Amino acid sequence: MDFLDKFKYHKDDPSEFGIDLKEFKKKTSELDNSHLSNLLTNSVRVDREILPKVGKAIDVVFKRIKIENVFNFFITPDNNQANASCSLMSSASRPDIILTSRLIELLSLEELQFVIGHEVAHYIYQHALYPNFNNVDDRNLKLNILNLSRAAEISADRIGFLSCANLEDSLRANFKLASGLSDKYFNFKPSTYLDQLRDLEDLGKSSHELWSTHPSFLIRMQSLIWFSMTKEYHEFFDKKVKGTYDLKEIDKKLDLKIKKITGDELEKSNTDIYERALIWGSLNIYLSDKKFTKIEQEEFAKRFGEKSKKAISLLKVSNARDILDQKIDESFNDAAKLLKTDKNKLVEELKLVGKETGGDKMKKLKILGKLLNILGIKKPVNF
Numbered sequence: 001m002d003f004l005d006k007f008k009y010h011k012d013d014p015s016e017f018g019i020d021l022k023e024f025k026k027k028t029s030e031l032d033n034s035h036l037s038n039l040l041t042n043s044v045r046v047d048r049e050i051l052p053k054v055g056k057a058i059d060v061v062f063k064r065i066k067i068e069n070v071f072n073f074f075i076t077p078d079n080n081q082a083n084a085s086c087s088l089m090s091s092a093s094r095p096d097i098i099l100t101s102r103l104i105e106l107l108s109l110e111e112l113q114f115v116i117g118h119e120v121a122h123y124i125y126q127h128a129l130y131p132n133f134n135n136v137d138d139r140n141l142k143l144n145i146l147n148l149s150r151a152a153e154i155s156a157d158r159i160g161f162l163s164c165a166n167l168e169d170s171l172r173a174n175f176k177l178a179s180g181l182s183d184k185y186f187n188f189k190p191s192t193y194l195d196q197l198r199d200l201e202d203l204g205k206s207s208h209e210l211w212s213t214h215p216s217f218l219i220r221m222q223s224l225i226w227f228s229m230t231k232e233y234h235e236f237f238d239k240k241v242k243g244t245y246d247l248k249e250i251d252k253k254l255d256l257k258i259k260k261i262t263g264d265e266l267e268k269s270n271t272d273i274y275e276r277a278l279i280w281g282s283l284n285i286y287l288s289d290k291k292f293t294k295i296e297q298e299e300f301a302k303r304f305g306e307k308s309k310k311a312i313s314l315l316k317v318s319n320a321r322d323i324l325d326q327k328i329d330e331s332f333n334d335a336a337k338l339l340k341t342d343k344n345k346l347v348e349e350l351k352l353v354g355k356e357t358g359g360d361k362m363k364k365l366k367i368l369g370k371l372l373n374i375l376g377i378k379k380p381v382n383f
């Protein structure tokens with residue numbers, strides 16, 4: 001199944017949150033049978049004799065994406081909600097995919113293939129192991145997790161697309177799920193929705209999008225249109241035409257589009273946390289010999305500009321050390337919740353500060369070791 005990894009949207013990266021999916025894959029977890037018995041009691045299991053059309057759609061999906069069908073499929077009565085879910089534990093258990101009756105009624109069998117493929121992708125990519133934003137109090141971490149959650153949907157949509165192998169069906173499925181409308185009510189014109197996306201873009205930012213677990217259907221449709229132009233997509237089906245873009249380029253285009261819609265609040269907040277930790281951590285390193293000479297102060301001011309003034313003036317109060325320790329504690333505890341890339345970058349910058357300042361190297365390394373410890377980075381440090 002790893003051959004599907006290359007289709008992942010690059011922001012769909014749980015290692016940024018310290019999650020190693022390979023570790024999870026090794027562990028065999030126990031099957032939760034209470035869940036299965038609940039489904040068997042209240043839902044219809046998809047049987048090819050009773051539900052030949054749905055059964056066929058399922059078979060087509062697995063044939064197209066070339067993986068084994070290890071899933072239980074159920075249909076649950078729900079006349080209001082057209083949705084699907086994949087309930088799963090680790091990859092060791094047998095996953096269930098639950099489709100609502102309304103979903104089956106609303107979608108064509110091709111559109112249904114898109115949704116089935118999307119749910120299968122959640123399992124393949126082990127999205128259920130991602131952190132849950134509901135279990136987190138920290139605002140910045142919550143927003144980073146939501147960002148990951150939306151990225152996971154983009155990845156799943158790509159596998160949905162490969163599963164139905166048709167752009168229009170993929171877009172129609174998205175449109176129907178967003179609007180709840182069936183075929184008889186709409187003329188399908190993707191360009192109209194791209195106009196709507198542009199209007200949303202013009203508004204600057206949507207806090208609704210920022211706080212949402214799923215991307216707006218407009219972004220999802222745009223993402224699929226771009227995906228259909230990639231070399232990777234065309235190669236998957238051995239098509240004669242080559243794609244216009246690499247998936248990497250599409251991911252970048254998508255990053256920009258998403259940033260326009262969600263705004264830069266999260267980026268700013270991540271940067272603030274990063275910079276606070278950097279300045280207090282650096283000051284700590286400068287003070288490793290308990291001195292802060294005039295020359296060091298000038299260096300520090302040059303390195304951090306305006307922001308250094310507050311830090312330098314802090315050192316003039318009588319309980320400066322206590323306040324500094326508190327600042328370090330706060331700022332590094334916040335930074336511990338940043339993405340792995342940011343944390344590694346912070347460590348590199350602090351190492352550079354360590355290298356370029358005077359004083360005893362061992363003392364500086366000891367301080368750096370403590371800071372890394374708060375960040376949750378457990379590796380030896382040197383510069």
Ligand SMILES: [Zn+2]
Pocket residue numbers: 118122153156
């Ligand atoms: Zn999903």
